[in-house]
Amino acid sequence: MPTTTSQKDLLSRLADAGEDAIQRLSDMPGANRFLDSANAMRARVDELQKKVRGIDELEKRVVKLEKQVATLSKSSKPRASKPRAAKPKPPPQPPAA
Secondary structure: OOOHHHHHHHHHHHHHHHHHHHHHHHHOOOHHHHHHHHHHHHHHHHHHHHHHHHHHHHHHHHHHHHHHHHHHHHHOOOOOOOOOOOOOOOOOOOOOO
16 A cells, blocks of 8 residues: 555655646747637637526526416316397388478
């Protein structure tokens, strides 16, 4: 089993290698554009996550409204209309003289 000092040594070597890699990346031409793009993408992903979380709430509201519409549809069934009685025709009037 490795000792604690060898683990710390390994971790510190990895950390140093990572720092060196980051330093080399920042010295490369076009690295600033890449970093700017990466930061912009992170911001967009954060915004997208917020919107997706909002979709869950909207889905819950839609389900609730669908249930309400179904309940209202069942309770307000169209009533059968009664046949209307035909109006009697007025008697013919004698012609005026």
